[in-house]
Amino acid sequence: MNWLGDQETRWQPGLALGKLSRVIVTSDDRMIAVDTNGDPLLLDLDDAVFADYEPVLAGTLNDVNYYGVRGEKICSLRYEPLRPSLIQIRSAQFVPVSAAMQVLDFSREHQFCGQCGRSTSPSKSDRGRTCESCQLTQYPRISPCVIVLVTRSDEILLARAPRFVAGMYSTLAGFVEAGESAEHACHREIFEEVGVEISKPVYQGSQSWPFKHSLMLGYRAEWRFGDIRIDENEIIDAQWFKIDNLPKLPPKASISRGMIDAFVSERVN
Numbered sequence: 642m643n644w645l646g647d648q649e650t651r652w653q654p655g656l657a658l659g660k661l662s663r664v665i666v667t668s669d670d671r672m673i674a675v676d677t678n679g680d681p682l683l684l685d686l687d688d689a690v691f692a693d694y695e696p697v698l699a700g701t702l703n704d705v706n707y708y709g710v711r712g713e714k715i716c717s718l719r720y721e722p723l724r725p726s727l728i729q730i731r732s733a734q735f736v737p738v739s740a741a742m743q744v745l746d747f748s749r750e751h752q753f754c755g756q757c758g759r760s761t762s763p764s765k766s767d768r769g770r771t772c773e774s775c776q777l778t779q780y781p782r783i784s785p786c787v788i789v790l791v792t793r794s795d796e797i798l799l800a801r802a803p804r805f806v807a808g809m810y811s812t813l814a815g816f817v818e819a820g821e822s823a824e825h826a827c828h829r830e831i832f833e834e835v836g837v838e839i840s841k842p843v844y845q846g847s848q849s850w851p852f853k854h855s856l857m858l859g860y861r862a863e864w865r866f867g868d869i870r871i872d873e874n875e876i877i878d879a880q881w882f883k884i885d886n887l888p889k890l891p892p893k894a895s896i897s898r899g900m901i902d903a904f905v906s907e908r909v910n
């Protein structure tokens with residue numbers, strides 16, 4: 642299953658293979674420059690407006706090389722926060738924007754070696770940053786995170802976190818801990834957050850999610866036993882929802898919504 646059509650299979654990370662080059666402009670506080678429609682602004686590589694910033698290559702999609710730049714806001718451009726802006730993109734730009742944000746984050750956060758503290762520079766042979774002094778090469782961080790659709794007959798278990806927009810409920814998610822399998826993380830996260838035990842989780846698909854560098858691993862699992870008992874440090878409400886009476890759901894571009902829609906469609910048909 643693929644949440645973004647077939648575009649991801651054509652994405653070439655870290656390579657400039659296209660005939661055209663386009664630059665995604667972001668700011669120090671992780672906002673993104675947008676056009677009059679609210680879509681990401683895509684500028685030519687030689688555009689003078691960001692001449693002070695160093696473009697970082699994200700990759701190629703459909704013959705277009707995508708770069709990102711980051712710095713102080715350019716006063717002639719309009720910026721929007723990344724999350725709502727990106728969530729609305731169900732277009733060819735989702736993957737390039739997501740990738741550009743992550744390589745820009747990496748470049749900024751790994752300017753110095755984590756081992757000896759000296760400066761790093763982009764590796765000549767791959768997408769890492771290398772320390773000339775001790776030769777340590779670091780790569781863009783990717784943090785695996787499980788996201789689980791828990792089902793019980795015609796019901797699904799959804800929860801609300803404090804940061805969610807008003808009224809929205811989503812599937813439960815959490816980071817995989819060091820030394821843990823993704824499946825173990827599913828059992829642990831669901832039990833920790835809502836006190837429910839689940840059957841064997843079944844993998845559904847994955848999605849890169851640049852807040853900040855998550856790789857969402859989607860699973861579906863059936864409820865086994867336990868009543869909902871929420872961890873109030875993590876979530877503010879969790880409920881069983883019948884599939885014909887669902888609350889406000891995450892945006893279409895998200896893996897959470899993709900898994901919910903797929904389940905609903907199976908039960909209805």
Ligand SMILES: [Zn+2]
Pocket residue numbers: 754755756757758759772773774775776777
């Ligand atoms: Zn070093």
